[in-house]
Amino acid sequence: MSETKRKKGKAVLVVGGGAAGIRASLDLAEMGHKVYLCDRKPSLGGVLVHTDRWFPDNHCGMCKMLPIFSRDDKSQFCLRSGLVHPNIELLPMTEFDSVTGEAGDFTVTVKSAPAGVNPELCVGCGTCNSVCPVEVPDEFNEGLSQRKAIYLRTPWLPSNSYVIDWAACTKCGECVAHCPTKAINLSPQGSSKKISVGSIILSTGIEQFNTEAASQYGHGRYPNVLTSIELERLLSQSGPTEGVMLRPSDKKVPQSVAFLQCVGSRDMKRNYCSFACCMYALKEAMLIKKLYPQVEVEIFYMDMRVFGKGYHRYYEQAKAAGIKFTRCRVPLVKQDFQNGDLIITTAGEDNSLKQRRFNMLVLSVGQVPSPLFQVLADPGGLGIKLNQHGFCQTGEFTPVETSTPGVFVCGSASGPKNITDSMIGASAAAGKASHYAISVEWPENGGPSNGAGTDFEIDAPAKTAVLLCDCGNQISSIIDMEDLLDASRALPSVVYAERAPYLCMEDALASIRPKMDHHGANRVVLASCAPFLTRRLGASIDLDPSLIQVVNLREEVAWPNQENPVAATDKARALISMAVERLRLQQPAVMLHIAMNQSALVVGSGLAAMVAARTISDFGYEVHIVSREPELGGRARNIRTTLSGSDVPAFLEDLRRTLANNPDIHQYKGVEIATVEGHAGNFHVILTSTVADPSGKDLATSSLEVGSIVLAMGADELRPTEYLYGQNDKVITQTELEARLNTGDLGDVKSVAMVQCVGSRDEDRPYCGRICCAEALLNALRIKEANPHAEVVIFYRDMMSYGLMEADYKRAREKGVLFVRYDPERKPEVKAEGGKLRVTVRETALPRNDGNIVMEPDLLVLSVPLVPRDQTALAAILGLELTEDGFFKEAEVKFRPVDCVRDGIFICGLAHSPRGMAESITQAQAAGQRAASIMAKGRLMSGRTVSEVKARWCAGCQMCVDICPYNARVMDESEGVVMVLEALCQGCGTCVVSCPSGAAGLRGLSDKQIMSMVDAAL
Amino acid sequence: MQYTDKSGTVTCDTKFADQIRRAGGEDIDRCYQCLTCTLGCPMAKYMDYPPSEIIRLVQLGLKDRVLGCSTIWICASCEACVTRCPNEVNIPHLMDILHQTTLREGITPREPNVAAFHNAFLGPVKRFGRQYEALMSAEHFVRSRDFSMKTLKVAAALGMGMITRGKLKLMPPKSGKGKAEVQRLFNATLSRRGDRPEGK
């Protein structure tokens, strides 16, 4: 549909505030859209806030989702503490109710649960919590600890006020009586409101499998049987045991822990794989091993699904760390009632039965569709179609689109996913949803910035106001406020100091600026509570945020020192004095920007490149597609259909036509990139021809100026060196088999053997090809379809039929494809004898016999991985790094999977890692969205705290250039000094430390400010 | 396809596998060899092939091994396996099919005593519409061909105990109203065996 015809609403609604919902909201907000983000729960973050670290690198990194550009108006703190974005309106405890209208013009009714605590009045003092007499299991800790009926959902106070659990609340009224700000109402009304949006994104996530349906494992009956999320809480410092792994029955550290995989998945009722459990079990096992090296950890599994980027390496690390792996599905769990140990029967080498005893057992529970989907599927609701498993139905080529126009889906709502794939889907969905909503206009100064018009004159002497908040008596009952007032008044540059019972209340806030003006103050210290909380307050004072300093008297001083008021007062004095000193040397911020070239470069010729190009051009930007190949299409040209039966040639043709007919899309074939200079917003690219004869018309001889770059180069199928490939014409690869199936010249094939993991998951290529199992399933099914009596045997190591592909694995088995697992230590043997191939493979399912299956197949099909082309040169040109396996490295494996470390460059498809077609399309859409997103504003704004160079001092050593993780520092060769690209600078300050002279500085937190604060502290 | 091990090389009999599938064992193909059945089987330690291996033997068409194994006779049909099988493969049913196939093909059961009991059990049921324990015992005695004094003594002692406690009725059951239905069932089942192997 063309841009002009499409109806556009005022905003986008995102339903579900887990990782995917946050990502989608941020992406939309960064494109200038107003976003409503609703979640049933009182706080955001979904399952993420229950966990601290994630595979495959065991690191946290939620904060890396936050916008890189114009970051000042957004959260600049741990996302667990909440999400702040001027374009995002959060609707906590709010559910989707009903909808009318159509794409571009929806009216959605959302229903908010009765809010017993008014967030405008709640100051988070916790008095209510301390007086509440009701104790119930705390869901944040998965019921492993208790909480009150009025409580904080997560320990990260700043993001949320207290909430009431109505099911537990006895309405005794204690909290109401004690609430100092009268914020509590025990008989509130739920509310509903209508919001007008152009499009809707469903990021409702999934539910954890209810273990009651798998009672044989004893969860709920046996205290030492935990779910994986419960274990997360036991391993978390914010959990019930403060991160000490104590088993529930006797609060001792278990010496042996077993993981049981596939609980609640891969069965007849849930005929899908839960996607993430193998990896999270590995991660949890690794965490245990790291914390308690002596603890025995064993994982009982059926197939280790280590299909993602870097996953196989992680698996190998786990093995090296001493984690044991046993292949079997444990039928039931018994408890030793004497000591709470768990007894399970497991398989020995020869399928013999072995009784095993473990101190603790962890169930890797699956993901199940949210019951909410049924509401959404209701014809009176959104009417979206669900698939056979109960997830939102999507198409192979439309992976983030539901059956209802204008309604998009991301995260696990369309099938189980991990963080990486949720992030990718979220950006893709945001891109699609964006077309149905208008953009909030970007003001001249680059964004809604507070007090920008009323900044004080630079170099005006500092005149500081110090405002002290009593916080009812939370602060003033500990700290001697009068003493503090006197001390504050005596500080240099302070023009007045006063206290308020509640600084955060509307009237107090409103009076700040007029009073400052009255006293001639041009800077203010707010001594109150956590800076993350006070941010909200700062935003309502009409003042440049650089000139506001927050002192956290409550969380940092009063609360941790309840027994020591004298010391607390001392500390408070020091902190205020430090803040005053910092402000005294603070200048109003100067926001700088770089202009953005609103066109993009897409490198590559395959499906991912084409989709990325179309995605970007859908936003109205010019796109240059550059590839070494003579034509577009890449590997997809050889694909006719997929496991879901999609018509690939038709899709490809449509794509090709769209690209060719769009005058804003320029194709450069047979060329490659010679140099890339510049930075996000302004890349200067020079192309050279790869063809010997430069007379061809298509050859580019000129250079390109682009704002962003998408890397979507393909990969090639490995040419195997094993199993007589190339020596015997009966030995072919899956791609070659597919070609024969497509042309129908397969011949009278009666027997086909397939070998998985040929040239992958080994020492040379320690990664999983990810799509080879799918290819094998597809081709096996196609052979069976053509000839049901054909013998098809797949020799595999672990079937990587992750996610919804499990159903295809089952389908293949049902069609009579025989699956025989082989041990990598005893690979299949292949010989050519008298015109026949002879394949001998040990039959692992009959271990005691130690026998072999011997086949003389008409075809031996090798499942080989895709191997990246040598991108070393291009990576060097782009200033990017490759992984050990030769794929491009992303900025962050989980939370920024399509961004590169160098801003303005994005990756998708096989340049990133092997991926299936729908996955590549999603990722290309995501990369396209991200690339378009940074261009949307026409310029990139800096933050307030950015680094700077005193040119006269700079010796040009470029240590800062080497050390800057954002390429925000570049050498100005003509001047011989380094300069800062303020818009790229994230203000981390590492450059300042790397500079031995005083040439590098951080505007907003200079050496001098810090050293003066130190003096003030003493 | 062939299967080869210490005891020789066998050509896989795909027809046998298909025969078992047609006889009601088509669900075996759903098996992904997770070993749940085997690990939860109370009889597994007495079996020469645990249940999961029986499935694989059938899939591979290793007819002689399947029909000649003791497992199929040792299975107690307790249904622990099918209850827990993620793929809901009905292993007890598979065992039944394999019993019938063995007997029909005239193969000497690996556990003749169990096979004898199997037939001794069904005989009175077919005749009376319900079990007649005394006849069953006698028939089993005859069929099992174990006439040693030791067995006789044990059987006599057990039989007497049961008779005195009224657990073993000596008189045949009265022909009740269910008899006709049971016989119809038997007949119907036997007549449905149209798919029996060629030549049998």
Place this chain on the structure above:
Amino acid sequence: MSDNDNKEFEPTIIGYFCNWCTYAAADVAGSSRLQYPHNVRAIRVMCSGSVDPLYVLRALFSGADGVLIAGCRPGDCHYISGNYKERRRILVLKTILETLGMESDRVWLRWVGASESPKFAATMNEVTAAIKKLGPNPIGNAWAI
């Protein structure tokens, strides 16, 4: 503070806390009402990697009894690798102080993640106790250096 000589020595410790992780943990520690010593005066910096050894030395020379730099766990740095780089710098600084016999134990580097408020409180206890044991920083009163 009271000048009473009999009173237990209360050190003053300068804390350089990373905004993303350690400061978040400090907040949660407070709102969880964890009680910990008051001796650390925190300066919230964007990244532990922005703490110049000079800031540490300046604090010690101006009379701080100890300095604690705390940031994200290795690998968790919001700015990708600031903490790894800081680790090398502080290692160099501590080696220099150690070599010269200048009580390198007054300089602390710790990783405290956003969900590690108990560790935050424990670190406060640990560092305060250790610096108390060391006694007042002699540099603080040395006028001739």
Place this chain on the structure above:
Amino acid sequence: MAKTVGFSVSDGSVTAALRQLFKQLFEKKLVDAMLVPLELPSRENVVQSLVMRPEALDAANPLAPVLPVSTASIISKITKQAPSAQKMAVVARPCEMRAIIELAKLKQVSLDNILRISVDCYGTYSVPEYKEFAKSAGVTGDEFMKGVKSGETDRPEAALREACRVCEYPYPLNVDITIGLFGTDFTKEISLMANSAAGEAVLNGLGLAEVSGGNRQAAIDKLVAERTRQRDEVFADTLAESKGLEKLTSIFAPCIGCHNCRDVCPVCYCRECVFDSDTFCFEADRYLSWASRKGALRVPTDTLLFHLTRMNHMGTSCVGCGLCQEACPNDVPVFRFFRLIGAQVQPLFEYVPGRDIEEPLPLTTFKEDEFEKVGFE
């Protein structure tokens, strides 16, 4: 790449031989210019000079045992703005060469068109000491070498600068051409060793016969062992005299904050020092507040802080040339501390300053799994 050729010495004068060698480089158009130590007409000092006419090389005295200024500082001055298109040979001692590499990493030196020629170094005297030495000597380089017998040292050693007496890198690391004296009878023949393609090209251009390395390594090992022993003695003395705040304060007490040590340091490359910056400009009240806290305040302030900061900044790159100590007007043993600190911090990163241009400066890089005890999890 390792090619060794022999260069014969006539009349027993190695200095004359080197002058001849340098002239040949010009004659065979292997270089266009040469930075080489020339003896001043007064004979009181030998200083780096930029030679473009070969006849000037009659004053060349590369073995004269004196090091007034590090060549690294000079090369930085010459090449930083823009390297020359002409080929320039630089003749300097190993410590200077290592400093050049450090400065190249810091982009303060351009190695483009530079041919690095270094000599095996038996050490140097201080400038005043040299002046005395030169009074009685003929050609100082030869005179000095007379006291050196195949790696044995007698007379010159005691008077050498401390830095030289404790130097474990008397042989060049990673230069284009090494003029090998160790293990040779340099009154008859010296060896020229190429350590790079550029060096080899030059040696090829000279058309000299290849020779074996001789017993150079044994001579080096012996000398290094002796110097390491002396170094450890100096370290022990230094620590005994200075360990602990009180002793340290008294050792640094003579420091007047002149910053000469910084100015002569070849690797202290800042255009302006942070200690001269705004960061160290304070209001009077700040001084008074410090004074009030401590009771009194020595001014100029921060003298020890200055040295500690320099150790932080330059400790990993210190090549141990010792010029800092030479420059101190009040004999603060600055060099001893820098060598001591260098010997502690450089091995942490397995870093040898000046060893290899490809090795990144330790503080610009990191490994994920290292030093886990610092800031343990």
